[in-house]
Amino acid sequence: MNFLERWQNRRKKTSRIIRLLSNKAVTITPVWHFALAGLLMVAAVLSVLLPSTLGPLAGFGLAATALCAGLGILQVFIAIGLKRGSGWSRRAALVTNILFIAIASFLAFQIAKWILLFNLIGDAFYKAFGGLAIVVLGIAWWVVAVRIAKRIHDGSSEIEISPKAARRLRPVKVLKRVGQVIVLAGILVWVIQFNPFTLMFVALGALFVPNPLAAVFVLLAILSILMMRALLGEIMSRHVSANQSEEEKLAGWLFVAPSLLGFMAFLAGPLLYSLVMSFFDWNGSSRMTFVGFDNYFGTLGLQVVSNGDAFNVGFTKIADIFGLTVGALDPLFWRSMYNIAIFLVTAVPLAVVPALILATLIELRLPGSKVFRAIFFIPSVAGVIGVTLIWKQMLNSSVGFFNYAIQEIFIMLNFVLPGDPLPTRVEIGWLSTEQWALAAVVVVFAWSQFGFNTVLFIAGLQSISKELYEAAELDGANSFQKFRNVTLPALKPTTFFVTATTVILALQLFDIVFALNQPNVVGFPNNATLTPVVYLYQLGFQQGEFGRASAVAWILFAVIFIFTLIQFNRQKKEAEAI
């Protein structure tokens, strides 16, 4: 019996088990849910008698007991319902099983400390990188060979290939084969170096030592999966002839389940928690104390007095406007808002307007213009930290190319311009002086962002109907008039979209500032480049003010949300107009 047959036989065997289970589902699944109820009751009793056995759950005290007991009673009802064959109980049983699988796997994962496997895999991956490199090389080789073969084929089908082409194809076939051999050899080397069997052994061992409870949870999860499949099989067999709606519904929930669980655990949950945290005074270790809106007031608080008057306690002067003096409870927050406002009005136009012009030029479709589109796009794929650090070298005040270029331009201008000569030695401290630091950030942001926007504008331009241009040409419009009177109005939605996304991106400015200015003294020099996210980072992760930081996060979220809403409304209106 060869391997394939054996494998197929095994598959048949497993499907037989499933079939058996679904036939017996009516009798087995209620037993399972009774068992679950028993487990939950035991957990409830344990949480009262021996709270420490529950680990992190013990922290919830009575709530955990009540939850376990409540769920246990629910399981009893589900089990009874399943016995009677009621529809709601089947659905509830499915949801229970999905949740149970997730919870049991998570508990097993945590108890066995499987998270540590990731670093072990990282270790093995590092040691086996040579093998991977060979595989990549082989794939590249193979791809090139395939492309060459395609070029020789040149559209003709495999069968009616000319003898001449066939002769030319022969060496290419050898090339392809060599590529495959390289890939296979690479995989072999990789498997030997990576040694997945040791990793598997470690993973399995962690289930039993030091705490065999992990293995118990894995077993329970597997049981739950089997029960779920039994239930599914039973439901399917009931509905297979009538309609598929029931099956479809179940499949729908099952398919959404992984994303939904991840969404709850890593987005919705934290989002809610962050909102709650913003109403507490908490530094991570001390007890959380409820402070109401104090975090928000403390961040946003402003007081305006006429010149010479004193502020209330806690306020610091931040600005003079029209003979009035403005004070703030949190001058740093307002400094960050001021910075980001300046940043928005300078960087966004610089990232949008050139993109519009360049997109129009590229869409003239002169030969080679696609190359430019690709070149402009490079900064947005290269990664913010990388390109920012390149700029950091260029912006060096004494040996950087940026100052040198300015200086050379000045020297040239001195020949042309009358009056006082421009300085011939430029040493602007782009990174260290308060006056220029934000300008450097603007330059880097605009430079790395405009290419992406250009591509967006090109997409917008391609959707403008050609007839508009033809009509304009009939009326004798020149290219500039066409641009003004046809392109710009038709491109309004795209322009709006591009501006809005750039604004939303700019509001979250962090990486450039962090990489450009000295690490951990971010906001240096003299907070000239302090942005809201940098401030949030400082508050939360350097000073441990989690409550305050959450409040700042929600204020920023509100600001971003306003822009999102404006854009959303706009798009909706357009959709309605069409």
Add this chain to the structure above:
Amino acid sequence: MAKSVSLVRNLSSKILTYLILGVTGILVLIPFLLAISGSVKTVDDVFTYPPRFLPYSATSIEIDGKEAPLFEIPMEDGSIGEFARVKQGVTVRQWVGIEDPAVKFLAPKEQLQDTGKTIELDGETVGVFSDAAGKSFANVGSAIVGAYQDASDPSAPLYYAPSADLKPVESVSAEIGNFGEVLALNGFDRSITNTVLVTILVVSGQLFTSILGGYAFARLRFKGRDSIFLVWLGSIMIPFVVVIIPLFQLMVGIDWVNNLGSLVLPFVFSAYGTFLMRQFFVTIPKELEEAALIDGASRWTILWKIFVPLSIPAIATLTTFAFLYAWNSFLWPLIVIDSGNQAASVLAPALSVLGGRGADSPNLILAGIILAIAAPIAVFIFAQRAFVENAQSSGLKG
């Protein structure tokens, strides 16, 4: 006449277009080219002023089996000769011509003949020596200098001068060793392999969950589907910064910090990816699916055997998006991974640490940057269309 005017105008507008595109293209490329050249420069070369575009390094020749660096030395006839430094730390005397006080040179004592006479110079008594030609010189002091041999004429007498006064002979050459050096620095190589691993896991995870979810939202009718989808769409608008603090708390609570897993597991779910896949799956004709259903295929089989092969463009788009996201992510690893933890470090924060190491070795920083950005740029060159479509799809549908 009118035709030729329009032809000229046409041509000039074409030239102007190319000019604008070309200049912008150069402005985009210059930083990258500078980074490439800077990454193969020597430390001395990075700090020379005025900055030079190409990497230079000092040249040397081999004399008696030893590397001897070459220096430029101005000759008497005004030309510039190339001399190799054969010895350093040689003690020599300073000599001044007695007949002609303008002649000054450095040479060891043995090279001249002691006449035994002395002379009064600036109030000091110094010895008088004579050279082979019979000219006499006063010994006015001593110095520790380097000895230089004429590269074109090894038999000529050695030349002595302090090294600091001489300009090294330089030629364009690449210091490839920088890459090896930066790889060995603070586990930078480990950061690269970790980043590759995290990227592979995040991309495949996102593809898996997005394909499943997208199919359900596109094709399977179940109660609450549309409202869940609306919440899904809304969550795309939530900026990540809002959840980083509680997410970090969560990671601390379940003890996932300082682990590569914390860079992978929270990010294998993507609202944007689910949305993208759903939008694509909706366009696939229903008949295909119904035929397969009648043949008894399960939803799972239909999804992977029919929908996925038809959705390669959307999958490619999502792959580029997830790849860039995972490869370049910075803020989250900065928070959950200690900067000293090499086992779990990834590229973007490692680069930032490297960049903050100080200004003593910008060439190494640039070499690190080149290694970090090479992969995404290479992938971009290979799969340009997927990238551009990714950008455009985010524009038209987002």
